[in-house]
Amino acid sequence: MQTNSSGSSSVTNLLDVLPDGAIWLLPATAEAERLPVFDVAFANKQVRHFIAETVSVDAATEPTAGKTELVADWLTNHTKQIQQTYLSGEPMSYALFDSTKQQWLSVHLSRYQEGLLVLIRNATNVKITPGSPNVTDDLADITERKLQEVLDFSQTGFFVFTPVYNDEGEHVDFRFATINRMVASLIGQTPDVLTGAIASDWFISYHETGLFHYYKHTFDTGKTQRFDIHYNVDGLDRWFDVQCSKYKESVLVTFTDFTLLKQAQQALEQQVIENQQQAALLNSILDSSDSGIIAFASIREPSRNNEIVDFTFVVANKACVGLLHKTMDEMIGKTLLTIFPGNVETGLFDLYKHTAETGEPGRTEVYYNHDGLDFWLAISTHQLGDGFVVTFTDISAHKQANQAAEKYAEELVTAFDTSQTGMFLFLPVYNEQGELTDFRFKVANRQLGSYVGQEPARLAGELGSKWFPDYLTNGLFDSYRKAYITGRTQRFNFHYDGSGIDAWLDIMASKLGDQVLVTFTDFTHLKQLQEQLENSVADLRRTNANLEQFAYVASHDLQEPLRKIQSFGNVLKETYSESLGLQGADLIARMQQSSERMSTLIHDLLAYSRLTTKRDGKQPVDLQTLLNQVLDDLIVPLTESGAEVEVGPLPIVSGHQMQLQQLLQNLLTNAIKFRRDGVKPVVRISVKKVPATALPDSARPVRLANMYVCLRVQDNGIGFEEKYAERIFQVFQRLHGRSQYAGTGIGLAIVQKVVENHGGTVIASSQPGEGATFSVYLPA
Numbered sequence: 001m002q003t004n005s006s007g008s009s010s011v012t013n014l015l016d017v018l019p020d021g022a023i024w025l026l027p028a029t030a031e032a033e034r035l036p037v038f039d040v041a042f043a044n045k046q047v048r049h050f051i052a053e054t055v056s057v058d059a060a061t062e063p064t065a066g067k068t069e070l071v072a073d074w075l076t077n078h079t080k081q082i083q084q085t086y087l088s089g090e091p092m093s094y095a096l097f098d099s100t101k102q103q104w105l106s107v108h109l110s111r112y113q114e115g116l117l118v119l120i121r122n123a124t125n126v127k128i129t130p131g132s133p134n135v136t137d138d139l140a141d142i143t144e145r146k147l148q149e150v151l152d153f154s155q156t157g158f159f160v161f162t163p164v165y166n167d168e169g170e171h172v173d174f175r176f177a178t179i180n181r182m183v184a185s186l187i188g189q190t191p192d193v194l195t196g197a198i199a200s201d202w203f204i205s206y207h208e209t210g211l212f213h214y215y216k217h218t219f220d221t222g223k224t225q226r227f228d229i230h231y232n233v234d235g236l237d238r239w240f241d242v243q244c245s246k247y248k249e250s251v252l253v254t255f256t257d258f259t260l261l262k263q264a265q266q267a268l269e270q271q272v273i274e275n276q277q278q279a280a281l282l283n284s285i286l287d288s289s290d291s292g293i294i295a296f297a298s299i300r301e302p303s304r305n306n307e308i309v310d311f312t313f314v315v316a317n318k319a320c321v322g323l324l325h326k327t328m329d330e331m332i333g334k335t336l337l338t339i340f341p342g343n344v345e346t347g348l349f350d351l352y353k354h355t356a357e358t359g360e361p362g363r364t365e366v367y368y369n370h371d372g373l374d375f376w377l378a379i380s381t382h383q384l385g386d387g388f389v390v391t392f393t394d395i396s397a398h399k400q401a402n403q404a405a406e407k408y409a410e411e412l413v414t415a416f417d418t419s420q421t422g423m424f425l426f427l428p429v430y431n432e433q434g435e436l437t438d439f440r441f442k443v444a445n446r447q448l449g450s451y452v453g454q455e456p457a458r459l460a461g462e463l464g465s466k467w468f469p470d471y472l473t474n475g476l477f478d479s480y481r482k483a484y485i486t487g488r489t490q491r492f493n494f495h496y497d498g499s500g501i502d503a504w505l506d507i508m509a510s511k512l513g514d515q516v517l518v519t520f521t522d523f524t525h526l527k528q529l530q531e532q533l534e535n536s537v538a539d540l541r542r543t544n545a546n547l548e549q550f551a552y553v554a555s556h557d558l559q560e561p562l563r564k565i566q567s568f569g570n571v572l573k574e575t576y577s578e579s580l581g582l583q584g585a586d587l588i589a590r591m592q593q594s595s596e597r598m599s600t601l602i603h604d605l606l607a608y609s610r611l612t613t614k615r616d617g618k619q620p621v622d623l624q625t626l627l628n629q630v631l632d633d634l635i636v637p638l639t640e641s642g643a644e645v646e647v648g649p650l651p652i653v654s655g656h657q658m659q660l661q662q663l664l665q666n667l668l669t670n671a672i673k674f675r676r677d678g679v680k681p682v683v684r685i686s687v688k689k690v691p692a693t694a695l696p697d698s699a700r701p702v703r704l705a706n707m708y709v710c711l712r713v714q715d716n717g718i719g720f721e722e723k724y725a726e727r728i729f730q731v732f733q734r735l736h737g738r739s740q741y742a743g744t745g746i747g748l749a750i751v752q753k754v755v756e757n758h759g760g761t762v763i764a765s766s767q768p769g770e771g772a773t774f775s776v777y778l779p780a
Contacts, residue, residue: 021047021120023071025082035083035265041115043071050105050120075118077226078107080241081156084261085109086116094156095123097245097252157183157240161215161251164198174199174215177250182257186236205233215244215251222246228258286317290393292324293317296336297387298356308353311336311387323394325372342370348379355381355388365395417456422447422505426464426516428484436481438472439464442515447522451501470498476507483509484516493523562602565595621657623650623664623711627685630664634672643672643681650687653709653778655758663754664713666747667774671715676769684714689780696763696775703759705779716771725764751776 025038043051051074075082085092091110098105106123109116161174175198179191187202199206206212209231218225224245231238239262242255286293296311313331321327326339336343336352343349351362362381368374376399379392416423426439441459449456452467465472476494483490491508504527507520569592577585627650631638638645645668653660668683675681690710695701701708720728729752748764751774755762759779766772 021050021118023047023075023118023120024115025075025118026115027086035261035268036086038075038082038086038116040071040075047071047120050122078109078118080258080261081107081109081256082116082118083264084256084258086111087264088260092155094256095158095254096156097158097254155182155256157186157253157255157257159183159253160247161199161219161253162249163219171216171219173212174251186238187234203234206231209233211242214242215253218244218246219251230262287319289317290319292320292392293389294320294331295384295387295389296352296356297385299335300386308356310338311352311356313339314387323392340371340373342368342373345370351379352381352388352390355383356386359383365399417446419445419447420521422451422518422520422522424448424459424518425512426480426484426518428514428516429463436484439477439480439516451503468499468501470496474498479507480509480516480518484511487511562595562599566592569595618654618656620652621655621660622652623660623687626657626661627664630661630668633665634668637669637672641672641675641681643675643683646682646684648684648686650685651709653780655778656754659754659757663751663776666751667713670747670774671713671717671772674715674717674772676716676718679716682716684712686712686714688712690777695777698763699761699777701759701761701777701779702756703779705759707780708760708777709780711776711778712773713776714771714773719766719768719770719772721768722766725766728764729762 022042022044023040024042026041027036028039051071081092081094089111091108093106093108096105096107097103104123106121108119108121111117158178158180159176160178162177163171164173164175166172176194176196179194181191184191184194189202194202199212209229211229211231214225214227217223224243226241226243229240229242231240237259238257239259240255241258242253244251244253246252294316295314297314298308299310299312300306301309313334313336316328316331320331324331324340331339337349343352346366346368348364348366348368351364354360355362361383363379365376365378367376375394375396377392378395379390381388381390422445424444425442427442428436429438429440431437441462441464444456444459446456449459452459454467459467464477468476471477474496476496479490479492479494482488489508489510491506494505494507496503496505502524503522504524505520506523507518509516509518511517569588572580572588573585580588624647627647631645637643671683672681688710690708692704692706692708695708729748752762755776755778760777762777763775764772765775
């Protein structure tokens with residue numbers, strides 16, 4: 001203990017006149033996690049009779065500082081009793097035997113004001129009056145006759161042990177020679193009962209605790225021992241401060257029960273452990289956080305009314321290192337504005353000052369683009385002493401996502417309002433009987449509003465029947481109600497004709513939570529075009545019917561006069577040839593040739609018209625079989641021309657057999673017809689599959705496909721100039737006169753029409769005198 005010369009004069013004056021030794025102690029520490037430590041505030045003059053005399057004769061004349069040091073040393077042996085009295089508030093009295101001076105001291109401890117008062121009295125001669133016949137007796141006699149009364153009032157345990165030996169002379173136990181009431185009360189007895197009793201008869205397990213060996217050691221060696229022991233046997237659970245000294249042929253034992261003090265100490269130690277664990281847990285939690293957490297202490301300027309001018313970094317968690325790109329050494333103990341001056345410009349410094357000054361928590365989001373940092377932060381502040389704690393999180397990704405979401409929402413609203421598709425959300429409306437009777441607009445876009453000449457916001461919250469009264473009776477409400485009740489999406493075409501609206505709508509109604517989402521497309525214009533198209537189709541059908549009728553007439557009625565002309569011409573040539581002469585015969589021949597050309601032309605026109613009107617009936621067609629039939633039909637011109645036809649493997653394709661036969665026949669006829677003089681006609685026919693990406697640039701198929709069948713017919717005839725490559729496919733277009741090459745000019749037009757009917761395209765390529773190649777591309 002350290003001395004403290006300060007004290008109240010009234011207290012010291014009172015203590016100085018007491019006949020007993022008096023010491024006034026004041027607590028030197030009040031820390032919650034430590035047992036109190038005391039300083040000597042005052043020791044009166046009488047203390048020298050009890051303290052100084054036990055040390056040296058000269059100590060009584062030492063100055064006050066030296067005296068208080070001696071007092072502090074003496075009190076060291078009474079620390080447990082002092083602390084227990086201070087903590088419990090209960091007074092404590094006990095006797096103390098000074099074996100050196102052979103005197104008994106009575107010590108009394110009690111709380112006084114904010115400190116502790118220690119009173120010491122010499123109890124050696126208590127109850128011995130002058131003139132007593134035993135005045136000159138030694139201490140043993142005094143103890144036996146008079147000291148018991150003093151000891152019984154002490155709160156310290158006292159007893160005197162005498163040795164007990166067995167038959168072999170071995171020291172095996174002790175016997176109580178003297179015992180005070182405090183010791184006897186431990187086992188619920190009185191001193192009279194225990195005096196003379198063997199210790200182990202009452203304290204059965206004291207051998208096991210080691211106490212017997214302590215006492216025996218003192219008895220055998222004469223060495224005084226002082227020790228603490230936890231006596232938790234024989235139904236007791238107490239902590240004792242024990243001192244044993246040899247006195248003549250006995251052992252004098254004194255002990256103080258400091259259980260309360262020990263429990264307080266253990267509680268404090270446990271509190272320290274728990275606080276340490278809590279601190280470690282808190283640090284672990286802080287360091288495991290992804291958010292930065294910093295505690296700051298205020299820096300105030302006295303000349304400016306203690307205004308906060310900066311803050312000092314006190315503690316920071318690990319996340320701050322990564323977020324702020326600073327080490328702990330670069331932050332702890334440094335000032336905020338020295339490291340991050342951008343806090344002023346961003347307004348954060350004012351927020352921190354406000355929290356530190358007022359205690360009001362703060363919260364904000366800020367874009368921090370200073371001091372080498374560039375991020376969005378979510379910041380919260382809380383007062384801590386004369387400072388604050390700030391928690392901050394990098395929300396850059398979240399902020400960017402929010403900004404993107406806001407932009408997306410704006411775009412979505414724009415798309416919603418500018419969409420040509422009408423959209424709205426309906427909320428159900430019930431009557432008092434709980435029946436669904438109407439719907440209410442929650443939100444609608446401009447397309448819907450345009451039907452009633454209103455802005456979308458004007459419709460929100462209004463009943464559907466207010467703006468579209470006919471929908472309750474024209475079947476629309478029933479469709480929406482069905483979608484809401486069943487949860488099944490309803491899609492249908494609807495002609496809305498009422499309330500000044502005449503529109504054809506493609507409507508889809510879907511349940512969405514407790515709402516109905518309705519989208520619709522106005523296809524009124526399309527419906528009108530459809531009706532026009534249907535009318536056109538009807539007209540076309542009538543035209544086709546007329547054309548078919550014409551073809552029938554041409555095939556039968558027109559052919560009949562031509563046959564008669566040819567027949568009558570033959571009769572004239574055979575019967576009247578001599579009368580006609582050469583000139584007449586020539587005229588008849590010309591007449592018959594013209595009628596024959598006319599017949600061929602009518603036949604070809606009829607074939608062409610049939611290609612135009614008949615496009616159905618596709619089926620698998622074996623091109624090899626079909627080509628063999630064509631070659632059989634052309635056996636006469638093939639033989640006359642001596643033509644050679646080279647044919648590669650031909651596949652099965654999907655198409656019209658009759659039309660494909662016409663295609664092959666016209667291409668082969670063309671190759672044989674336009675041959676060079678003196679050159680044997682050679683025709684090569686081949687087929688291969690071609691991907692769409694490999695089609696020639698000039699190819700324009702009617703129907704797109706991934707793959708095409710390329711049928712190629714190549715001859716070595718007279719050829720033609722490339723500039724006529726498209727003209728030759730037109731009806732009645734000829735590159736040569738009838739006198740050179742017979743024909744009607746319809747053959748290649750039939751080829752092109754057949755190809756178009758099959759969704760393909762045909763390309764002709766040639767050079768004069770080098771033959772021609774016709775490439776037909778049909779979707780595979």
